[in-house]
Structure formats: structure tokens, C-alpha cells
Amino acid sequence: NAGVTQTPKFQVLKTGQSMTLQCAQDMNHEYMSWYRQDPGMGLRLIHYSVGAGITDQGEVPNGYNVSRSTTEDFPLRLLSAAPSQTSVYFCASSYLDSYNEQFFGPGTRLTVL
Amino acid sequence: QQPVQSPQAVILREGEDAVINCSSSKALYSVHWYRQKHGEAPVFLMILLKGGEQKGHEKISASFNEKKQQSSLYLTASQLSYSGTYFCGTEMGNQFYFGTGTSLTVIP
Numbered sequence: 001n002a003g004v005t006q007t008p009k010f011q012v013l014k015t016g017q018s019m020t021l022q023c024a025q026d027m028n029h030e031y032m033s034w035y036r037q038d039p040g041m042g043l044r045l046i047h048y049s050v051g052a053g054i055t056d057q058g059e060v061p062n063g064y065n066v067s068r069s070t071t072e073d074f075p076l077r078l079l080s081a082a083p084s085q086t087s088v089y090f091c092a093s094s095y096l097d098s099y100n101e102q103f104f105g106p107g108t109r110l111t112v113l
Numbered sequence: 114q115q116p117v118q119s120p121q122a123v124i125l126r127e128g129e130d131a132v133i134n135c136s137s138s139k140a141l142y143s144v145h146w147y148r149q150k151h152g153e154a155p156v157f158l159m160i161l162l163k164g165g166e167q168k169g170h171e172k173i174s175a176s177f178n179e180k181k182q183q184s185s186l187y188l189t190a191s192q193l194s195y196s197g198t199y200f201c202g203t204e205m206g207n208q209f210y211f212g213t214g215t216s217l218t219v220i221p
Contacts, residue, residue, distance in 0.1 A: 033209065042115065042200060043155070043211040050207055058208055059114075090154060101145070101157035102209070 002026050006091050006105035013081040013112045021076040021108050023091030029103070030096040032074040036060065036087040037107075043090065049074055050096055081112045114139055116201050116212035124218045125191045133186040133215045135201030144177050144184040145202040147211075148195075155200060158186075191219045 007022045025032065033048035045058030049068040063085060065077040074093075078085060088109050092102040116137045125131055135144060143162050147155040161177035161184060174187045188195055196219045202211040 031207070035211075040213065042213040043202075044115075045209055048207060048209075056207070059210070101160065102147075102155075104154035104156070106154055 004091055004093055004103050004105035006089075006108050008108060009106065011108060011110050013078070013110065015081060015083060015112060017081050019078050019081065021078075021089055021091075021110075023074045023076065023105060024072050025074075025091075025093040025103070026072065027093060027103065028071060029093035030071070031102075032068065032091065032093045033058070033102070034064070034066065034074070034076045035090045035092065036085075037090060038087050046076065046089075078110075083112045086110060086112045114205065114210050116203055116210060118199075118201060118212040118215050120215060121213070122216040122218075124220065125195075127193060127219055127221055128190055129219075131188045131191060131217060133188070133199050133201075133217070134183065135185070135212050136181075136183045137203055139182070139203075139205060141177070141179060141182050141184070141203055143204060144175075145204070145209075146173075146175060146184075146186050147200045147202065148197045149200065149214075150197040158199075188217070191217075193219050193221065195219050 004025045030051050034046040035043040044060045047066040049055045090107050091105040094100045094102040119134045146158040149155040177184045198214045198216050200211045200214050
């Protein structure tokens with residue numbers, strides 16, 4: 001099993017550009033989520049999904065869109081990048097039961113100039 | 114809604130013990146603990162559930178006080194490999210909230 005994979009590992013954008021961060025998992029997990037990690041702020045939930053076709057907003061959703069067309073994939077779209085979106089982004093997945101561990105991808109380090 | 118952790122940072126010598134605390138202003142139904150090494154993704158350590166059930170790491174223990182809405186992670190006889198940032202987390206209605214983290218450094 002590859003676990004949770006994310007691409008790209010690094011990305012530099014100019015203000016106003018758009019891009020999609022890819023996330024995929026091969027563990028048949030129902031729950032998938034996106035977090036951003038900023039110094040001193042810990043991990044903050046951006047969007048999450050409890051199954052294909054179902055997504056919802058987390059704590060910091062502004063400026064981001066998600067979709068979940070399959071169980072395996074959960075891409076995160078930045079609509080118009082801003083310097084405030086400079087961060088490390090982690091995708092995670094787990095079984096829907098909250099009493100299960102989350103598996104994290106390796107992360108994407110995004111810089112917006 | 115973000116859990117609060119203390120201390121923010123701690124430095125230990127190998128073999129020493131440490132306690133990391135996590136508290137929430139909201140009712141806790143479960144507490145998750147993760148460790149993140151520099152430049153890597155967070156890795157699951159353990160889950161504590163209401164009623165005292167635990168799932169997770171063999172060499173790390175934790176407590177969960179539901180009434181006080183607090184959890185503590187106990188690292189005993191620390192090893193160099195314990196260095197990293199520790200996060201507690203809690204789930205509320207399918208949304209997961211992590212604490213701000215505790216940086217633990219173990220030195221020889």
C-alpha cells in the first residue's frame with residue numbers, strides 16, 4: 001500500500017494564480033481531510049469529506065475548494081493564491097469512525113509570492 | 114475550539130521523564146495524540162476514549178480526564194527518538210481540532 005500520497009512536494013506561485021494540490025489514498029478510507037500548518041498555529045482543518053460526493057468546510061475554508069468524486073482522491077484547489085496561503089498543506093485519511101487514527105500524506109510546501 | 118497544550122517547549126536529557134498537557138474548553142469524547150518530526154508528517158501515537166479505553170503506542174502512556182476536559186501524555190525514560198512536536202487533537206462532529214503543539218527535544 002502506498003498510503004496517502006500528495007503531489008507536488010513543493011510549489012511556488014505568484015499572487016492570483018490558481019492551482020490544485022493532489023491527494024490520493026489506497027486504504028479505502030471514507031474520511032479525508034486537508035490541513036494547513038503554519039508556525040505556532042498547529043494544524044488547522046480546511047475542508048473534509050466523509051465519502052464520495054460529500055464535502056464540508058472546516059475551520060479555515062476561505063480561498064479553497066474541494067471535491068470528492070471517488071473514494072480515493074481528494075484534490076484541494078486554490079482559486080486565486082494569496083501570500084497568506086503560504087503554508088505546508090497536509091492531506092489525511094481515516095475510517096469514518098472517529099476512534100481511528102488519521103494517516104497523513106508527506107505534505108506540500110507552498111509559497112505564494 | 115482549538116485545544117491548548119502546555120508546555121510549549123521542553124528540553125530533556127536522555128532517560129528523563131516529561132508530561133505534556135492538553136485541555137479543551139469543549140466537552141471531550143476522545144483525545145488523539147500525534148508526533149511530528151521536523152520536515153515530516155504527523156504520525157499517530159494513541160487515542161484515548163471516554164471510559165478509559167486506549168489504543169496506541171506501547172511505550173507511551175496517557176490519561177484522559179473527561180470531567181476536567183484534559184488529557185496528559187507521559188513520556189518516561191525518554192530516548193533521542195522521542196524528539197519532535199507533539200499534538201493533541203479532538204474530534205467534534207467530523208471536524209478535527211489539533212492543539213498548537215509541544216516541542217520536545219531530547220539531548221544526550
